[in-house]
Amino acid sequence: MKIRINDLETEIAEGLTISALLAERKVKMPEMVSVQLNGAIVEREAFPTTRVGENDTVEFMYFMGGGMRGGRWEVEGGRWTLAGGKGERV
């Protein structure tokens, strides 16, 4: 069936819950997404029980901060890592 996700028409299987839709859309961090269904916010606790229907409009809204809290990236064993702990300044 067709629904709109973030303004894009999308074909999905019928009967999906919000939780299943987040998984199906490969949303990596569902904890970081607020979901609006047909203009109303869906409580997080209701994600597993709220089903999406034909022609519904779904918005995934991501938490966005500043991209990265400061600190210093260092090359360690060939990989970039963030020095310091818990985002504290280093």
Next chain:
Amino acid sequence: MNLTERQIERYSRHIILPEVGGKGQAKLLAGRILIVGAGGLGSPAALYLAAAGVGTIGLADGDVVDLSNLQRQIAHATSDIGRAKVESAAEKCRAINPDVTVRLHPEHIRAENALAIFKEYDFVIDGTDSFAAKFLVADACHFAGKPYAHAGILRFEGQAMTVIPGRTGCYRCLFHEPPPPNAVPSCSQAGVLGVLAGIMGTIQAAEAVKYLLGIGELLTNRLLVFDALKMTFRQVVFKRNAACQLCGGSPSITALRDEAPIACVCAGGRCETAVT
């Protein structure tokens, strides 16, 4: 307020706008804007508000300039590394426009200092980076009754909205509370295209200017979402949530509190991510 000849010349491109005029420019000169976070979002906001002749600009930030900031935090120069961000940004604002009084709050906003600082301003720009700080700014603006412009950036996307406490939907109407502490974002979800900070920060500055002037439609009850890769703006219209724990009918948040910072594990190191 009578504008001097120099001011009339400096602000002439404002003054010839019928929606601004000399009266509007006088409103800007009498305006007081607080910028929380003198970083990616706060830098462009501060510079443009200084240029616009906003009379009082407050800068609140407890950080010092770091080399990794310079990719996007345009109020700071290479020679500013190690300086307090508020001092570095204030110097640039004053250099742009000596009409502007820049007030420094060289500290991180916390539950115990937020209200005392916020009450001295007309409008707040949230230029913070962490979830904890964003929720604190949202709550503090609610309790202080101050309108504010939210923005966030992540990777190639940005979002913005304006909140008028008591009248429009708020940040918690949409985002309820910070992600659970056990949420562990990966570094592949972090990082940010530097220019995004400029785009979103100047949107916040535009909202602040509109608010002071009392013109146009503010970005309220709408979350503006920008995608730099597709180069599209779209907006998510939302309603004030009657069950909102901050601004709803029977709120559970009745006093300012600090939210716990959210940490994530990244490739052996640790970072607080806002992914964000």
